[in-house]
Amino acid sequence: MGAEVGVAGVAVPPAAKRRRVVAAKPTAAASGGRRQRPARRPTGVQRLFQACRAVFQGPGTVPAPSEVDLLRAILDRMRPEDVGLSSDMAFFRARDVAQQNPAITHTTIYKSEKFSMVILFLPQNAVIPLHNHPGMTVFSKLLLGSMHIKSYDWADPDPAESGASSPDDQLRLAELVVDDDFTAPCDTSVLYPTAGGNMHRFRAIAPCAILDILGPPYSIEEDRDCTYYTDVPYSEHPVTGTELIGSEQEGRRLAWLKEVDMPRDLKMCPVRYGGPQVSER
Template sequence: MRVDGSLADRKGKKEAAAVAKGKSSKKDKRRNKKAKSATVVQRLFDTCKSVFANCGPDIVPSPEDIERLRAILDTMKPEDVGLTPNLPYFRNVSEGTPLITYLCLHESPKFSICIFCLPKYAVIPLHNHPGMTVFGKLLFGSMHVKSYDWVDDPQNSNETIKNADGARLAKVKTDDVFKAPCETSILYPAAGGNMHRFTAVTSCAVLDVLGPPYSKAEGRDCTYYKDLPYSSSSGDAVLVPGEPEGYAWLKEMEGQPDDCVAVPREYRGPKIVDH
């Protein structure tokens, strides 16, 4: 009996494909099972690694990637990173400036994940995030946020408006109190409130994802500002029609303000594994 080689080949290919599909299905099940068993902070790390893989200074992740990362952050709770409101980080231990605790979960050239623990009345002064996309998640407590974006010169959109003192005109983006649980905030290199100040209304913790992180060597150092009323130096020029109270002049400060004290501590929450 002559065997039809082509028929046998087709039959063999079908069987091989079925075997391969079975192996692939098992692998997908193992991968899904592994993903489900991963801690929330591990899933956050894995998502950040994917989202920021092809990003860099001034390069914003795609809208789909932003939503993917935001979805994880929106569900995060203090216990996911080993925090509770009764930890010493959230108590004022002296009558001086409240100490802010800084916990670094991960830092790489592409992105960083960190947590700021603020006792009541602690302040993170007005500062910027040059070239960064930043996700901020308030894990618990209440925090007042005031943020600004630069106002472009109508004559030259690549320049901002400056006054005689060198201060730059900015528009208020946010001026409100946020109470956990609330949605994740996102700021962009040139929008969304890139310059902002945090004031703890109650003890609180905020988790930040920065892509890329600060790097003095690459020109992404943190700059602090003093905000001055728009009317303080606008003169006779009508730069802002309508509602001048929504604007301010931001003047750069030299170095870090003396009343901003952040103490780094070891992160002791669920571990992150960089596969």
């Protein structure tokens, strides 16, 4: 069979011998580099870090309500695995109830002058005494275990004028905000410089891990040191006749707080963070 004649008289080979030419795909070498991989999704702790970096603006600032909602939503979804923890770890299976004041371990994921990301590990029966967070907004997420939280706010920002302090100024009136048990998983709690339970106490009912976001973090140089307190029931103090004792105080859960030195039996031990890292890029 002879060749067919195509357009403009160009000979075309017989159908049986025709070949289909397929354009070759460019190789990695031909494209001038390695084959591009799909971008990895940021880890849970990386998303949290990026949100904190956008929200916290440094000392003297408080996140806006919409920013608080953003961070709270991210923290509510955080799992122990997001920071390298698991309920199968020996620490969370331990049930040593004999020791009354076990050491508390803490690890820092990230810290800057604007905020810090810290995990607290409380063995069963461990207590972080009543203490404050001056000038800070603090987000606390219970990742594992269960604990009791008791927290207060000052009853009046200016106790000298309102009668919210004792005559010798050793006691100052505070209002109870939280006094309850919490078990993971549970919602994130938020405290502010003057509201939400700025002074609080943690007691571990079972071994627990708490993810704390502090904005800004403690700083002795910037007058944000930790102060410890002891609480005295309002009814047990003999102060009477103050302006705060009246109809406007009915129904309020009040107590007197007194500054104390850091308890000698409080043992806080830092350890290296071993979970997923955060990138500042």
